[in-house]
Amino acid sequence: MQITGAELFVKALLAEKVDTLFAYPGGQAIDLFNALYGVEGLDVILPRHEQGLVHAADGYARSTGKVGVCLVTSGPGATNLVTGIATANYDSVPLVCFTGQVPTHLIGNDAFQEVDIVGITRSISKYAVTVRRREDLGAVIKKAFYIARSGKPGVVVVDLPKDIQQALGSDGYPQSIEIRSYKPNISVHIGQIKKSLDCLKRAKHPVFLLGGGVNISRANEVMAALAEKTGIPVVTTIMGKGAIPTSHPLYVGNLGIHGSYAANTAISECDVLFSIGVRFNDRITGKVSEFAKSATIIHVDIDPASISRNIEVDIPIVADAKNAITALLEKSPEFDFHEWRIQIDEWKKQKPLGTKQTGESGVTPFAVIQKINEIFSDAVITTDVGQNQLWATQFLELTDQKQMLTSGGLGTMGYGFPAALGAKLGNPDKDVITICGDGGIQMNIQEMATAIVYELPVIICILNNGYLGNVRQWQEMFFDKRYSSTCLRYRRSCAATCNTPSACCPEYTPDFIRLAESYGAKAIRVQKRDEIEAALLSAKNRKKIPTVIEFIIEREENVLPIVPPGNPLSDMIMGGEEDEEKMDQPFC
Amino acid sequence: MKKRWISLFVENDIGVLARISGLFSGKSYNLNSLTVGTTEDTTISRMTISLTSDDKTFEQIKKQLNRSVEVIKVVDFMDTAIHMKELMFVKIHGCSEHDMMKLSYMKEIFQAKMIDYAPSMALLESVQTEAGNNDLLKLLESDFSGRIEVVRGGSVAIEAISFSER
Numbered sequence: 001m002q003i004t005g006a007e008l009f010v011k012a013l014l015a016e017k018v019d020t021l022f023a024y025p026g027g028q029a030i031d032l033f034n035a036l037y038g039v040e041g042l043d044v045i046l047p048r049h050e051q052g053l054v055h056a057a058d059g060y061a062r063s064t065g066k067v068g069v070c071l072v073t074s075g076p077g078a079t080n081l082v083t084g085i086a087t088a089n090y091d092s093v094p095l096v097c098f099t100g101q102v103p104t105h106l107i108g109n110d111a112f113q114e115v116d117i118v119g120i121t122r123s124i125s126k127y128a129v130t131v132r133r134r135e136d137l138g139a140v141i142k143k144a145f146y147i148a149r150s151g152k153p154g155v156v157v158v159d160l161p162k163d164i165q166q167a168l169g170s171d172g173y174p175q176s177i178e179i180r181s182y183k184p185n186i187s188v189h190i191g192q193i194k195k196s197l198d199c200l201k202r203a204k205h206p207v208f209l210l211g212g213g214v215n216i217s218r219a220n221e222v223m224a225a226l227a228e229k230t231g232i233p234v235v236t237t238i239m240g241k242g243a244i245p246t247s248h249p250l251y252v253g254n255l256g257i258h259g260s261y262a263a264n265t266a267i268s269e270c271d272v273l274f275s276i277g278v279r280f281n282d283r284i285t286g287k288v289s290e291f292a293k294s295a296t297i298i299h300v301d302i303d304p305a306s307i308s309r310n311i312e313v314d315i316p317i318v319a320d321a322k323n324a325i326t327a328l329l330e331k332s333p334e335f336d337f338h339e340w341r342i343q344i345d346e347w348k349k350q351k352p353l354g355t356k357q358t359g360e361s362g363v364t365p366f367a368v369i370q371k372i373n374e375i376f377s378d379a380v381i382t383t384d385v386g387q388n389q390l391w392a393t394q395f396l397e398l399t400d401q402k403q404m405l406t407s408g409g410l411g412t413m414g415y416g417f418p419a420a421l422g423a424k425l426g427n428p429d430k431d432v433i434t435i436c437g438d439g440g441i442q443m444n445i446q447e448m449a450t451a452i453v454y455e456l457p458v459i460i461c462i463l464n465n466g467y468l469g470n471v472r473q474w475q476e477m478f479f480d481k482r483y484s485s486t487c488l489r490y491r492r493s494c495a496a497t498c499n500t501p502s503a504c505c506p507e508y509t510p511d512f513i514r515l516a517e518s519y520g521a522k523a524i525r526v527q528k529r530d531e532i533e534a535a536l537l538s539a540k541n542r543k544k545i546p547t548v549i550e551f552i553i554e555r556e557e558n559v560l561p562i563v564p565p566g567n568p569l570s571d572m573i574m575g576g577e578e579d580e581e582k583m584d585q586p587f588c
Numbered sequence: 589m590k591k592r593w594i595s596l597f598v599e600n601d602i603g604v605l606a607r608i609s610g611l612f613s614g615k616s617y618n619l620n621s622l623t624v625g626t627t628e629d630t631t632i633s634r635m636t637i638s639l640t641s642d643d644k645t646f647e648q649i650k651k652q653l654n655r656s657v658e659v660i661k662v663v664d665f666m667d668t669a670i671h672m673k674e675l676m677f678v679k680i681h682g683c684s685e686h687d688m689m690k691l692s693y694m695k696e697i698f699q700a701k702m703i704d705y706a707p708s709m710a711l712l713e714s715v716q717t718e719a720g721n722n723d724l725l726k727l728l729e730s731d732f733s734g735r736i737e738v739v740r741g742g743s744v745a746i747e748a749i750s751f752s753e754r
Contacts, residue, residue: 118603119603119606122603122606122607122610123610123611123614126657127657127658128603129601129603130602130603132602147657152655179657180660181598181599181657181658181659181660182657303655304651304654304655305648305651305652305654305655307651308644308647309648
């Protein structure tokens with residue numbers, strides 16, 4: 001039977017078991033939307049901005065493990081995806097993004113709403129292609145889904161010219177596809193596994209360093225079993241957090257420039273660093289030449305290009321994390337690293353995270369996140385980017401039932417809230433919370449309307465300090481407190497330069513409470529510590545509409561510890577002397 | 589830092605050349621030359637790439653090329669006997685009779701051909717290794733400074749059959 005390209009597009013989505021499509025229409029996509037009209041088994045979600053759309057698809061994909069699917073029009077619709085595509089691709093999130101395009105005979109003509117989106121996204125996607133012949137359409141879509149979800153997952157952009165959407169052609173959609181130039185290696189080389197285990201036999205102070213790859217391959221359970229069998233302490237990157245439950249006795253903490261004292265010290269002192277699914281990004285290594293200096297480094301990664309790129313690796317293992325961990329679990333003997341564990345526990349006790357935060361009101365990020373930990377047991381928590389993210393990655397407790405989504409690689413402000421909407425659509429029975437700052441929330445706040453119209457009761461926690469706090473912290477610590485363009489309470493009436501926030505500062509705009517209410521959401525402002533719990537509980541009980549909770553926090557609260565740029569991980573700023581004294585009296 | 593050669597088998601599709609050259613510019617790899625053409629299988633193109641890098645970066649470049657979806661095979665030419673040639677045209681303007689004499693010596697010695705001619709102009713075609721073309725060019729530049737026009741094609745290379753040296 002002959003069907004249009006648009007009809008085949010819908011058929012392909014259904015064949016790929018797509019249940020949720022994040023889509024924003026426009027002139028060059030109108031035929032596709034026409035074909036989608038009234039289709040059963042496929043929820044078409046209309047966000048309010050294409051950037052919100054792609055982050056929502058990303059949140060959906062990360063939280064469900066399925067491919068997130070976007071559909072937008074040509075030109076500005078397509079370019080508005082760019083940040084979201086880079087965000088997802090950097091964190092290996094499987095997305096397929098369909099973009100409308102001007103008809104093939106107009107491509108290159110500077111036609112209305114024409115952009116070369118394939119060219120624009122070439123360096124930020126896994127694969128990008130314009131469909132130029134109607135007869136290729138089915139195979140291209142099949143290929144797109146396969147490439148997005150296999151190997152190291154990533155973003156595929158499929159550009160669909162209008163005439164291809166309209167052209168009649170075969171209704172066949174391939175069952176499978178063979179791509180000669182694309183053969184991701186996922187199986188594991190047993191020889192290398194044995195070599196790595198031999199190395200552990202000689203170790204005294206080994207550490208597992210787990211990254212996003214462990215979470216992406218859903219290896220959490222086998223990983224916990226492997227940690228238990230070997231008795232090796234576990235450190236995670238931000239993307240690897242939750243690889244084993246954070247309450248696990250073997251879990252040490254996150255490493256990196258805002259890592260915990262115990263984790264950074266363990267990494268600096270270990271003799272074998274068994275890393276799985278990490279990239280050794282500059283945010284985790286600190287000064288590269290000092291990183292795990294005396295350790296033999298074992299590195300499991302699905303991407304050969306990640307191996308020995310930033311850190312010279314002694315034993316490389318190219319494989320899917322889950323396959324490698326399963327093989328390790330099978331072949332590994334039991335070890336005894338008792339003394340090393342006692343040492344690490346000692347470090348943990350000596351310098352715990354978060355206890356130095358002292359807002360006058362008691363509404364500290366630590367107190368807020370501790371309450372989130374207590375109240376929510378089956379949840380997806382997204383973060384935005386900045387201090388809110390760093391606090392969340394330090395303090396959040398994760399389990400098999402609690403997952404954190406964060407823009408780790410690209411560090412995209414505006415990610416958290418729309419990602420939460422996607423996560424809620426994919427996990428209607430879970431509580432979905434986003435932790436964001438007053439800066440980032442405003443980058444995609446228009447999606448409040450999306451939350452309302454689709455009845456998504458997400459909980460939006462805004463940690464409001466009236467600053468772009470992370471940059472302000474750097475300005476405080478490394479730029480002589482020159483608060484250049486970081487105060488969000490600044491008004492024309494203010495002095496041209498100011499680094500002394502006070503009670504006299506101009507009022508914050510917008511008023512998040514009235515803004516949220518105008519969308520039809522519930523909004524609560526929390527200014528005292530004892531209001532935190534009630535606000536979160538009432539939000540948890542709301543089943544149809546989102547709740548905005550604005551936590552008014554100390555304006556100049558810092559993320560600590562911090563490894564200053566260029567320093568080795570072992571050289572952390574922990575906080576002042578006063579803080580040292582308070583450290584013994586954690587207030588939560 | 590060392591000069592290196594790679595041969596790349598890629599899908600003969602629109603945008604592949606941009607993807608490969610974009611990889612070099614985007615990641616600040618030092619690309620010297622890149623040639624591309626179809627092979628006996630018209631769905632496959634073969635590129636010969638010359639680049640300059642240290643050992644570590646070279647390993648990374650090969651891996652990055654390999655992970656590109658459109659790349660079928662990466663062949664490292666560093667430890668392989670290959671045949672490699674580059675086409676170069678040099679047009680020489682304002683030639684006196686004496687110049688023409690010099691040119692005919694040069695072309696003999698460098699095995700170049702004079703493929704076009706006018707009373708005061710000559711066009712040389714030289715198919716040599718890149719280094720061979722460099723040598724010829726150096727000589728031409730010193731003798732005909734400001735009077736030459738050069739176009740070079742970049743090298744193409746293929747594995748040797750019985751030769752053991754490049």
